[in-house]
Amino acid sequence: MQLKIGELAKRAGLSVRALHHYDAIGLLSPSQRTDGGARLYRRGDLIRLHRIEALKRFGYSLPDIKASLDDQPASAPINILHRQIAELDAQASRAQRLSRHLRRLAKMLAAGSETLAIDWLNTLELMSMYQKHLNENELDTLFATGPDAIAPMDPIWDELVVEVHSAMREGLSSESSVAQELAWRWVRLMTRTTNNDPALAYKLMKIQTAEPRAQQIVGITAEMLVWIDESFAHARCTLLGKHLNPAQMEEVRRRQLNEKNRREWPTLALELRAHMQAGVEADAAPVQALVERWQQLFRESFCGDDVVLEVHVRDALNQEPDLQLGVGLDEALLAYLHKAHIVGHDLTPIDAGPKPSALIVARQRAAHQLLDRPLVLDDPLALAVLGKAEAQDLRNGLDRFRHPMSKCRRSALVVRSRLADDIWTEAAERGVRQYVVLGAGLDTTAYRQHDTPGSIFEVDLPATQEWKRAHLNEADIRLPQSLRFVPVDFERVSLDEGLTRAGFDPLEPAFFSWLGVTMYLDEAAVADTLRFIARCARGSAVLLEYALPVSSLPPMMRVFVEQLMAQFAEGGEPWKSAFDPAELAQMLVTLGFSSSHTWTIDQLNQRYFANRSDGLQIGTTPSRLTLATV
Structure with a gap:
């Protein structure tokens, strides 16, 4: 049997042009040609054509069909099947995404948006642009559904863009209050639209600046983005201004307002986030390099070498959550940044002797003697009590104590010791x-107070006291006659029992200082100790430091404290208690104290750090100091 090309086309339901194409690509060539060049197809050609059409109906590409029918080794049936399955899965995924996008568009149309009803083709065109520039995960983020999701073509964006256009046409300065309010709204919307993904935010901005049709459809221009960026910088300055003097x-x-500095922040945040999401350890060299860049950019963006200004700025960042607003910034990233910064700083655990927390306090008191002038706490023994090796290590690593974060921590630590000294002197x-x-x-x-009247009772863990006494002996520091060591584990031996054995008289008034301890005890142990003090002679008092609930802290401070708690827990000192100030005040009354006074940060700064030029002052802290009197 022989068929001419026209007869074959009719039987197969194909066009002659299609058969010509098959011949041209070597998919189906006739078995014979006439002297005049006419194509003649035989039975074998017809069978091959049926197979070609069958494979086409299953969605195979013509090259895969040719390879399969030609029985090429590289195109074994199983390989072709797998390729076809993958392609069909990809098609299904694209179809599902397109379906979701169209359903969202239909929902928006059904909601009665007249503008959208008119411009729905523009919306489809915009969706097509996004599909060209964004990957599948980014598209899913951009068109996610849910109460917090905001798509880029949502009417709320249209309204904001119109308002920004109007403000710019009116010639409003980016410094104006209207511009600043628009900038806050813009950044919050962008954060929701991108689910706080800085890479997606950057791509959306590039689409708006690189695609003329995107500018025409959405209305966002390069000039608008610059205006919003400047307005946001002014908005942040307005918040910072609440904490700074005019010159600062x-x-x-x-x-x-330095554009170069503003451009670098998103890129740096993006790089750091990439390491965090990849699970890179905070002490890894690439992360540490980014932290150094972060610190340098921070100084360039806020304070330069002005250490006093840096302290005020960092405190403002702790107190004003909106200053942390920005696409890509969240508590997870800030915690990662903070962990990377404090790796190896002040938290070196030791196997014996003082707990890590006690050693941190001692190091900071010693660093204060070497770095800060005038001294708030004059402690000539602070270095000696550390021991020769530890003291030399501190001298060699003084630079880590010059950082503003370390200064703020040191300020709080030396002030609480100085306050205890002052109250004891008055008592x-x-x-x-x-x-x-x-x-x-x-x-x-x-x-330091050999001539003090009466007795000083040092209460601590037995191992800590043994270590301390060894270092006192090594440093040739004489033990005063007034000193009484009281080895007590607060959760195993009662304070009453330990003090009684050391000669404490509960019938005589006493002053207690309880600093940096309560957070490591459970609330019951704290209450028991306070109950004992409240039963002491009238006129007794306790200077108490306690932690605030983490949930009550500003976001930046919460990140810092959670990281600090994790570090201490790793060192065997988990935080176990925290108190709301009002609830603690009521608890003190219930236990039998006649009065209590809590110092504010401003009061302590005014009392101990007024008119300093070295940046030493207390910033936002996770603890409070209260004096409770019996």
């Missing part, structure tokens, strides 16, 4: 002859 504010504004002048240092650690009060 001008310096910060000059730096914030002694009133005739109080017993001073109890609860959780004494490496405190040096007794050794």
Whole structure:
């Protein structure tokens, strides 16, 4: 049997042109040609054609069909089947995504948006542009559904773009209050639209600047993005201004309006986030390099080498959550950044002797003697009590104590010790002859005050006291006659029992300092100790430091404290308690204290850090100091 091309086309339901194409690509060539060149197809050609059409109906490509029918080794049937399955899966995924996008569009149309009804073809065109520039995950993010999701063609975006256009046409300065309010709304919307993905935000911005049709459809122009960026810088400055004096504010504004600095932040945040999401350890060299860049950019963007200004700015960042607003910034990234910064800083665990927390306090008191002038806490024994090796290590690594974060921590630590000194001095002048240092650690009060009247009782863990006594002996520091060591584990031996054995008289008034300890005890142990103090003679008092609930802290401080808690937990000192100030005040009354006073950060800064030029002051802290009197 022989068929001419026209007859074959009719039987197969194909066009002659299609058969010509098959011949041209070697998919189906006639078995014979006439002397005049006419194509003649035989039975074998007809069978091959049926197979070609069958494979086409299953969606195979013509090259795969040819390879399969020609029985080429590289195109075994199983390979072709797998390729076809993958292609069909991809088609299904694209179809599902297109279906979701169209359903969203239909829902928006059904909601009665007249503008969208008119411009629905523009919306489809915009969707097509997004599909060209974004990957599948980014498209899913952009067109996610849910109460917090905002698509880029949502009417709320249209309204905001119209308002920004109007403000720019009116010639409103990017410094105006209207511009700043629009900038806050813009950044919050962008954060929701991108689900806080900085890479997606960057791509959307590039689409708007690179695609003329995107500008025409959405209305967002390159000039608008610049205006919003400047307005957002002014908005941040307005918030910072609440915490800075006029001269400081001008310096910060000059730096914030530097376009180069503003351009670098998103890229840096994106790089750091990529390492975090990849699970790179915080102490890895690439992460540490990014942290160094972050610190340098921070100084360039806010304060330069002005250490006082840097402290004020960092405190403002802790107190104003909106200053952390920006696509790509969230608590997870800030925690990762903070962990990378403090790796190896001040938290070196040791197997014996003082707990890591006690050693941190002692190091900071010693660093204060070497770095800060004038001294808030004059402690000539602070270095000696560390021991020769530790003291030399501190001298060699002083630079880590110059960082503003370390300064803020040191400020709080030296102030609480100085406050305890001052209150003890006042108590002694009133005739109080017993001073109890609860959780004494490496405190040096007794050794600095040999002429103190009465007795000083140092209460701490037995291992800590043994280590301390060895270092005191090594440093040739004489033990004063007034000193009494009281080895007590607060959760195993009662304070009453330990103090009684050391000669404490509960019938005589006493001053107790309890600093940096309560957060490591459970609430029941804290209450038991306070109950004992409340039963002491009238005129007794306790200077108490306690942690605030983490949930009550500003976001930046919460990140810092959670990271700090994790570090201490790794060192065997988990935080176990925290107190709301009002609830603690009521608890003190219930336990039997007649009065209590809590110092604010401003009061302590005014009392101990007024008119300093070295940036030493207390910033936002996770703890409070309260004096409770019996």
